Every structure is written in structure tokens, then in C-alpha cells.
Amino acid sequence: MSALTVIYALLLYAATFILIAGLVYRINLYARTPAPLKIPTTPAPTSVPGVVLRMLGELVLFTSLFKGNKPTWIFGWLFHFSLLLVLLGHLRYFVEPVWAWVAVAQQLGVYAGSAMLLGLAGLWLRRIVVDRVRYISAPSDHLMLALLASIAATGVVMRTASPTDIVAVKAFVLGLLVFDWHPLPGDGFLVTHLLLVAVLMIVFPFSKLLHAPAVFFSPTRVQVDDPREKRHLASWAADLESPRR
Amino acid sequence: MAAPEFRTPELKPYPEIPVVVEGTMAHSQPYVAPPEHQQPLGYPGELVEDWQRVAIDKMGELVAKYRSLQVFLDACVKCGACSDKCHYFLGTGDPKNMPVARQDLFRKVYRRYYTLSGKYLPWLVGAEDLTKEVLDDWYRYFHQCSECRRCSVYCPYGIDTAEITMAAREIMASIGLGQKYSNEIIAKVYKLGNNLGLPQPALADTLEGLEEDVEEETGVRVRYPLDEAGAEVLLVTPSADFFAEPQVDGLIGYGKVLHQAGISWTLSSHASEAANFGLFVGSYQNMRKVALRIREAALELGVKRIVFGECGHAWRVAYSFLNTLAGPFDFLDSRYPVPQHIVEVTHDLVKRGALTLDSSANDERRVTFHDSCNIARASRMGNIPGGQFVLPREVLSAVCNHVYDMRADTIGEATYCCGGGGGLLTDDLLELRVKGALPRMQALKEVVDRHDVTHLVAICAICKSQFAKVLPYYGFEMDQILSLHQLVGDAVVLGTKQ
Numbered sequence A: 001m002s003a004l005t006v007i008y009a010l011l012l013y014a015a016t017f018i019l020i021a022g023l024v025y026r027i028n029l030y031a032r033t034p035a036p037l038k039i040p041t042t043p044a045p046t047s048v049p050g051v052v053l054r055m056l057g058e059l060v061l062f063t064s065l066f067k068g069n070k071p072t073w074i075f076g077w078l079f080h081f082s083l084l085l086v087l088l089g090h091l092r093y094f095v096e097p098v099w100a101w102v103a104v105a106q107q108l109g110v111y112a113g114s115a116m117l118l119g120l121a122g123l124w125l126r127r128i129v130v131d132r133v134r135y136i137s138a139p140s141d142h143l144m145l146a147l148l149a150s151i152a153a154t155g156v157v158m159r160t161a162s163p164t165d166i167v168a169v170k171a172f173v174l175g176l177l178v179f180d181w182h183p184l185p186g187d188g189f190l191v192t193h194l195l196l197v198a199v200l201m202i203v204f205p206f207s208k209l210l211h212a213p214a215v216f217f218s219p220t221r222v223q224v225d226d227p228r229e230k231r232h233l234a235s236w237a238a239d240l241e242s243p244r245r
Numbered sequence B: 001m002a003a004p005e006f007r008t009p010e011l012k013p014y015p016e017i018p019v020v021v022e023g024t025m026a027h028s029q030p031y032v033a034p035p036e037h038q039q040p041l042g043y044p045g046e047l048v049e050d051w052q053r054v055a056i057d058k059m060g061e062l063v064a065k066y067r068s069l070q071v072f073l074d075a076c077v078k079c080g081a082c083s084d085k086c087h088y089f090l091g092t093g094d095p096k097n098m099p100v101a102r103q104d105l106f107r108k109v110y111r112r113y114y115t116l117s118g119k120y121l122p123w124l125v126g127a128e129d130l131t132k133e134v135l136d137d138w139y140r141y142f143h144q145c146s147e148c149r150r151c152s153v154y155c156p157y158g159i160d161t162a163e164i165t166m167a168a169r170e171i172m173a174s175i176g177l178g179q180k181y182s183n184e185i186i187a188k189v190y191k192l193g194n195n196l197g198l199p200q201p202a203l204a205d206t207l208e209g210l211e212e213d214v215e216e217e218t219g220v221r222v223r224y225p226l227d228e229a230g231a232e233v234l235l236v237t238p239s240a241d242f243f244a245e246p247q248v249d250g251l252i253g254y255g256k257v258l259h260q261a262g263i264s265w266t267l268s269s270h271a272s273e274a275a276n277f278g279l280f281v282g283s284y285q286n287m288r289k290v291a292l293r294i295r296e297a298a299l300e301l302g303v304k305r306i307v308f309g310e311c312g313h314a315w316r317v318a319y320s321f322l323n324t325l326a327g328p329f330d331f332l333d334s335r336y337p338v339p340q341h342i343v344e345v346t347h348d349l350v351k352r353g354a355l356t357l358d359s360s361a362n363d364e365r366r367v368t369f370h371d372s373c374n375i376a377r378a379s380r381m382g383n384i385p386g387g388q389f390v391l392p393r394e395v396l397s398a399v400c401n402h403v404y405d406m407r408a409d410t411i412g413e414a415t416y417c418c419g420g421g422g423g424l425l426t427d428d429l430l431e432l433r434v435k436g437a438l439p440r441m442q443a444l445k446e447v448v449d450r451h452d453v454t455h456l457v458a459i460c461a462i463c464k465s466q467f468a469k470v471l472p473y474y475g476f477e478m479d480q481i482l483s484l485h486q487l488v489g490d491a492v493v494l495g496t497k498q
Helices: A003-032 A048-061 A063-068 A070-093 A100-107 A109-129 A131-135 A139-159 A166-177 A188-206 A208-217 B035-041 B051-065 B067-075 B087-092 B099-114 B116-120 B132-141 B150-154 B161-174 B180-192 B200-218 B247-261 B284-301 B312-326 B342-351 B373-378 B387-399 B427-436 B438-451 B461-474 B484-491
Strands: B233-236 B305-308 B367-369 B455-458 B481-483
Touching: A003 A166, A003 A188, A003 A208, A003 B067, A048 A063, A048 A208, A063 A070, A063 B150, A070 A100, A070 A109, A070 A139, A070 A166, A100 A109, A109 A131, A109 A139, A139 A188, A139 A208, A188 A208, A208 B067, B035 B180, B051 B067, B051 B099, B051 B161, B067 B099, B067 B161, B087 B427, B087 B438, B099 B116, B099 B132, B099 B161, B132 B161, B150 B161, B150 B373, B180 B284, B200 B247, B233 B247, B233 B284, B247 B342, B247 B461, B247 B481, B247 B484, B284 B312, B305 B312, B305 B342, B312 B373, B312 B461, B342 B387, B342 B484, B367 B387, B367 B438, B373 B387, B387 B484, B427 B461, B438 B461, B455 B461, B455 B484, B461 B481, B481 B484
Parallel strands: B233 B305, B367 B455, B455 B481
Antiparallel strands: none
16 A cells, blocks of 8 residues: 555545545534524525525526626636536546446546636636736635636546546545555655545635535525515514513 | 815716725815714723733634625635726725725734734734834724625625625714714714604704695695504605705605505504614614614504615614514514505506506606615515516606616616715715715716706615715716606606596
8 A cells, every 4th residue: 555545645634534524514604603683685586495496596607607707607607517517527536336326427637627627717807817806816815716717627638638547546535434454555646636625625614615515504595585474583583572561 | 173175086988997096095084973872882982901812802702693794705715806806996986995905904903813824924914013103093984984795796696795894884874083074974863863863852853844834835734744543654864855855855756656545554653763864883783773663653653564764774674684684574564565665666557557646747857777785785675586677767757758867887786876875875975976976977977968867866864865975076967866756756746646
């Protein structure tokens, strides 16, 4: 067993643990924190199915962003849905035999990876060129784009210019799942790709990437517009009630 | 402090997004509340000695109490979709008036003290200590937000800057750095029942005068009752309606509508104010205390319904929060929503044909309707989402033959704030108010040019006062702003139904 294999196996276990534990902690925090008042941005749905529909629009079509800014919407949507396709394609490393639809997704991998890069490039360009967006950008905002772009670029390179030994990679990944380690090929693009993915997983629960779980708890989007019909008393607000006549 | 000189922005043929110029509004800040306006609200009289620690603790407390804060502080990805949506940014070009930058004034402090990355890598994520300089920036720029929620419409995560502004203002009030205008008014409400500090006898006198005026003009004795136990409806309206122009004409209109509908009603001297500035300073406790007056008045007078007059933020608090803050209202008639908006009442009467309307009475007026931010984006009227846009327009069309909407991206959910909402309707912020009115004035100018519109119609006391003040800066007349119920009142045919 090479040192590289051992280091990467441990790194990926640690990254997975931090990602999951961090997200569980954060999601639990969002769920536990009371929302003392009804503050949906209106017009808002008056029923739960209506809210589900509103959220589907936000998640699938980015409806609010569409209203807000078309370039950001196009590049953002392109990035996120290419990323989704790429992630689904990567399932081929985790299941044996490979499901038919995963095979399709992985066939599209190069195109999806390139589309991801295009989306990221558009977003990055906006961050540099538009004075308003430049003003609000911190170093971490640029680094996050660099991280994602590097992951996508190394992935595309491995699918095109410099193919890696995917049979060995799959054996490595499947081995990780059952704690039966197999050697990781010492391919420079591969180890870079995996290292950056591990970094991404580790920073996820501590960074703005939290927008992914947070949107499900955003009161202005997920609350039902029914305050006249139902009281909406938070636990700490209920404690104020006793002295009232 | 003398009012600083400033130039009114130019109305261009097409709206423009300004270039970022740092610090253009760094001089703008409201007067600080003196101790006598702080203490009745439960806040320290002046800046406490260990203000930094108190503020940081308060921040932690609020973040733990409000899911909105916790989620909004974490979720922002700095995409910039909100960056050109705030009327104060559009009117000033000051980057700290971009919603995301305003939030970041708060977020950078939150990150520094409450997140791992901000504690150990502050330079990376833009985290900063809560220094005196940062506090000064808070005081300036959290008083350049009218809590209008326009930015929240366009945010992919629904981040509402108003929530951040409210939290920041509550933190500042809690360390003794409150805003004079809002806190003085809340203190007045506690003492006398309304924002203007009108005691009961003065109010009774004013209403009697109104009855005489209306009788003189119409020959009909329309009543404007105060503290009449046993009335069916308790009308809660902003105190500006009692004598400010054009608000008072709206009150006259409500009276005529209720008179013609045969609905007995009363005002209350205990709850002689619909406004609830507790919202503006972000204080649940103060908002609740102000709201409870209305419950007390309703119980005391034994009414069956509560109806609110034309006031934007008051309708937000009434529609969205009253049931939560001061409910349950199981002692009222359950056939009606609690509370109702006067526009809902009038709309229902119009639809049922219960009023005789002569819309030609308003033929001299060519009008456009200004959606007030709190009504548009933080409440509803009627049974369907968006009823807050439909009902007032249907009422307006029933009483006036010349109604034209402004550009679609300046009305409805996209409406621009008048520039004076959220506790900023004070002369020490005049420059901000004038510049913040730019997008609305731009849209108004377009319908004036295209359709010869003569009047702007609103259903918010703050909008009305703000427009009366700023219209002249843009070459309009101060009396080009009207109350919706003034037009209704002018069109209602009094007397036996024909």
C-alpha cells in the first residue's frame, strides 16, 4: 500500500466526515432556531402545496434570480445544472454494475464539465468587471471560483487530453466504501482533482456554500401566507404572554 | 446641525444604474435619541461603557431568536442580484446602499465573532471587529434602509435586508444608540396613544370639526365618532389622518363609505394610531406593546370588527403580525378577517353595488397608483395572493375614469419605496429622502409625459407625507399626492341609495 493511497484514503474519510457532520450541525441549527413572525415576501402562496411549487421554481429555475439579473441567472443556472449532471455521472465510481442512466450522464461528462467552466467563467468575469459586484467580493469569493474551476478543469483534462486509469480509480473508491483499500493511481491530475474535492467538502459547512441547505429554511420563501387565519407564536414569544389580560 | 446642501438628482429619459462612488452618503445620519426617548422603550439612555461586548452579546441573542437572521447571514453568495435594486443606491451611488453591502456591515461582524472562518481567517472572508468606526457606519447606513424588502424579491435565497436592518437597529438601541425620530414617536404612543401626541380632547375636537366641514360641504351629517362603546367596527388609522394633508381627506372618505354602508364605527383614543414604529426599530417587545393597545381598545369598546385605515407598515404589522402579537381575536365576529383593511371593506361594498358612485366627480383627475412597499411585499388584501395590487386598483377604477399604471418594473411586487419609509421620515434625513425618491419620480414622470397624469394616489400615511415633501424637488406640486379614499369620498353619492 503506497503512502499516497493511505493519505488520500484518510483525507477523503476526514473530508466526508466534516462535510456530513458540519451540514447536520448547520441544518439542525436552522431547523431549531425559531421564526417568531410571518415574513414571506408577498405575493406568497396561501397553502403548503403552493409553497412547494414556489420552492420548486426557486430550486429548478432560480425564479427570483431570473427576475433579478439575467446574466447572473444564465451563468449561475448553467453552472449548477452542469454540476448536477457531473455529480450524477460520478456515481459510476460508486455503483457496480453502473445504472443505465448514470452511464448516459457520464457520457455527457465532458460537455457538462465544459459547461460548468463556462458558467464559472461568466460569474467570475462579472465579479471582476461589474463595479458593484467587484465592490462586494471578498478574497474568499474569488478563491471559491478558483477552487471550483480547478476541479472542473482537472476533470475535463482527465476525460480528454490525459485519460486516467478509471478502472483503478473505481476500485479505489469502491474499496473506500467497504474499508478495503485499493491503490490509488499516482496520476497528477487525479490527485490534484481529488485533493481539491476534499478541500471543497471541508470548506462547505463553513462557507457561503451553505446557501444550498439554507434556502430550504428561508422564511421569506418557505412560509405560508396565512397570518390572519393562524397565530404563529414562537416559544420565546409565548413566554411574554402571561401578564396579558 | 444645519441641513447640508445637496443637488436633487436629474430625471433622465431612461432610468440608469449609477456608477459606484464610495462615501457619497457617509455624512447622512439621523439625530441620536436622548435618554427620555430611549428609557420608555426599555433601552439605556446613552451609549453604555462596554458597548462593544453588549452589542456582540445582543447580536448572538438575536441570531439565536430569529431564523431569518441566522439563515440570511449564512446564505449570501455575493451574486449581486440585489445590488441595483435599492432606491437609495439608485439615488446616491453609495455602494454601502447596495443591499448586500448593507448586510455585509452586519455580516462582517457576525463572521468575526460567531464563525470559525471569521475568527481565524478574517482577511479571507471579510470579517471585521466591531470598532467605533464600524459602529458609526452602522448608524449611518442602517438608517439609509427603509426596510422596503425590494431586494428580497430578487434574492435567490430570499434574503431580506429589512431583517438585518431591524436587528442592527435593535442592537444599537440596546447599547444606547437609538434613533431620535422613531424612538420619540414610540415613547409618545406609550404616553398619549398616538404618534403625534394628540390627547383625547384635542382628538375629539378635531373630529367634531371634520363633521362640521363635511356637513357644510355636502349637507349630510356624516359622523366621525370617538370612543363609542358598542360600535360594530373599531377603525384604527394613522394619526396623520386626523389633520395632515392629504391624509385627512382619506379619513373623510372612510367616514363617508361607512356612513353610506350603514356600518356603525368608532375611533379609539386609547388606540388612536395605526402606525407601529416598533417594527422599524426591530423590537418584538415594543411592537407587541404597541399592538396590544388595539386589542385593549377592541375589548373595551366591545366592537365586532377591527378595520385599518390607509397606512403601509401599519398594515404589515396588522395583517402579518397582529394575530400573533395580540391575538387570538376570538371575541370578534368570526365572519370577517381580523383585521380588515379599509380597502377590503370598500372593495366589497363596491363589488356588491352597496355604494352609489359618481366617478365623474373625479374627472378632473388623471391618476396613477403607487403601491406602498409594506403592503406590496409584506401583506395581502382579499383572498388571493396579489390581492393587495388588485383591490386598490379596482376601487380606484370604480371612482375615477382616468387611471394609468406606471412602468411594470416599478409597481406591484417591484414597486419602489417612496423614499421615506422605515423610520426615515424625518427632516434630518431630507437629502436621503429626496435622493431615494428618484426611481419613483422617474416612473411618475413617464406617465405624466405619456398620459398627462395629474395625481399620484397612495394608501400609506408615510408615502403621502414623503411625496408631499419631495414632489416639489422634482418639479411637481406638493398637492399632486392624494389619498385613495379621498377619491372614493368625492365619488360616493351621500343620502338614500338611488
